Amino acid sequence: MTTHDNPASFDQITQHRPALAASCLALIDAQPGRPLAMFAPRRVGKTWFLDHDLAPAARAAGKLPVYADLWLQKVAPLEAINHALEEALDDALVPASRAGKTARTPVKSLGLLGAQLTLADAPERRPLPADPALRLDSLVQRLQAAAGKPVLLMLDEVQTLADGAQAQERIAALRAVLHQRRGILQAVFTGSSQEDMARLLSTVGAPMYQFAQQMDFPPLGDDYLQRLAAHFHRVHPGKQLAPEALQRVFARIGHKPALMRDLVKWASAEGMTDLDAVVQHYLRGAHQVAGFNALLQPLGGLDRALLLALAQGRAPLGRDTLQWLGRVQAEPPTLAKVRAAIERLRRAGLVARTNARGTVIDDPLLADHLLALDPPDPA
Numbered sequence: 001m002t003t004h005d006n007p008a009s010f011d012q013i014t015q016h017r018p019a020l021a022a023s024c025l026a027l028i029d030a031q032p033g034r035p036l037a038m039f040a041p042r043r044v045g046k047t048w049f050l051d052h053d054l055a056p057a058a059r060a061a062g063k064l065p066v067y068a069d070l071w072l073q074k075v076a077p078l079e080a081i082n083h084a085l086e087e088a089l090d091d092a093l094v095p096a097s098r099a100g101k102t103a104r105t106p107v108k109s110l111g112l113l114g115a116q117l118t119l120a121d122a123p124e125r126r127p128l129p130a131d132p133a134l135r136l137d138s139l140v141q142r143l144q145a146a147a148g149k150p151v152l153l154m155l156d157e158v159q160t161l162a163d164g165a166q167a168q169e170r171i172a173a174l175r176a177v178l179h180q181r182r183g184i185l186q187a188v189f190t191g192s193s194q195e196d197m198a199r200l201l202s203t204v205g206a207p208m209y210q211f212a213q214q215m216d217f218p219p220l221g222d223d224y225l226q227r228l229a230a231h232f233h234r235v236h237p238g239k240q241l242a243p244e245a246l247q248r249v250f251a252r253i254g255h256k257p258a259l260m261r262d263l264v265k266w267a268s269a270e271g272m273t274d275l276d277a278v279v280q281h282y283l284r285g286a287h288q289v290a291g292f293n294a295l296l297q298p299l300g301g302l303d304r305a306l307l308l309a310l311a312q313g314r315a316p317l318g319r320d321t322l323q324w325l326g327r328v329q330a331e332p333p334t335l336a337k338v339r340a341a342i343e344r345l346r347r348a349g350l351v352a353r354t355n356a357r358g359t360v361i362d363d364p365l366l367a368d369h370l371l372a373l374d375p376p377d378p379a
């Protein structure tokens with residue numbers, strides 16, 4: 001048995017955030033019918049938070065959390081939500097029907113001597129509607145009635161809703177149910193593509209416009225880093241990791257807790273305390289380089305050059321950048337070609353458009369890797 005503050009290994013260091021969960025629930029409760037939408041880049045801990053912090057807090061507050069990963073069923077996200085609700089409905093009904101069978105089923109006929117009982121079939125309910133939007137509405141009502149509590153729908157990778165055919169209709173249907181059933185249904189959305197999520201939530205004229213409350217999902221803070229450092233110190237009593245170095249490296253790798261844990265674990269295995277050197281080692285490790293190469297290898301020349309331009313901090317559509325791309329390539333590309341390349345890189349998940357910094361390479365370590373291969377010329 002290990003206690004919270006005395007983990008047996010780095011892998012057991014997990015950071016719960018009850019205060020963040022409580023403030024999410026407070027935001028949701030304050031505005032019935034309006035979902036809370038949280039954005040964070042990949043691997044920052046959204047799903048972990050829903051699962052380990054928000055769901056338990058919701059249960060403790062008398063709600064029934066239902067989780068659906070829309071990424072798993074990209075082409076039919078409403079069906080994915082319905083599937084999750086149906087599973088929850090099964091869970092809510094099974095114990096009741098098992099315990100209550102003999103006691104609750106009404107008697108249809110008595111034998112002549114009053115000793116023979118014929119049990120009636122359980123009352124037939126009308127089948128659920130086949131249309132996914134109507135089915136969603138019915139499921140929410142049945143689930144709430146069966147569980148006797150409001151339902152908190154946690155939709156992970158919600159930007160998927162905006163993909164593909166009939167996105168508008170689908171979003172409108174979800175919005176209508178959320179609004180109509182606001183007394184019994186609440187929702188949290190998380191997404192990892194800021195651009196797609198913004199498109200989903202704030203496009204003027206789109207049905208979700210000004211509908212959701214939006215919040216940036218905060219990365220883990222110093223508590224987590226301190227606990228990693230404390231365990232490092234337990235393993236190496238004579239050595240310490242500097243708090244500033246931990247913070248700097250955590251920011252540099254994009255606040256990814258699992259990656260941070262791996263880096264500190266690696267530092268521990270090597271007995272190193274210079275975390276910046278650890279990151280350099282990590283970037284040059286065979287495993288990591290193979291991973292980066294697998295990402296870069298399928299790309300065409302312009303796409304690769306554009307990634308390098310982004311790594312060097314160039315504005316992708318700037319005049320200088322076009323000229324620079326022209327020098328790297330045979331001739332300067334047209335603006336339209338660069339736009340198409342950005343779109344390809346975006347679809348491949350390599351770049352993301354952010355509000356604050358424009359188009360950026362999604363993984364800061366990939367940017368570091370590209371810079372190490374091709375440092376910007378001093379000119």
Ligand SMILES: Nc1ncnc2c1ncn2[C@@H]1O[C@H](COP(=O)(O)OP(=O)(O)OP(=O)(O)O)[C@@H](O)[C@H]1O
Pocket residue numbers: 013014015016040041042043044045046047048049192220256257258259
């Ligand atoms: N609070 C936490 N404490 C410790 N480790 C965490 C925590 N949150 C996340 N992690 C670690 O980070 C990993 C990635 O987290 P998670 O899958 O929740 O990220 P995500 O933002 O949902 O990523 P994706 O965009 O890929 O779905 C987890 O597998 C877990 O190991």
Ligand SMILES: [Mg+2]
Pocket residue numbers: 046047048156
């Ligand atoms: Mg996730």
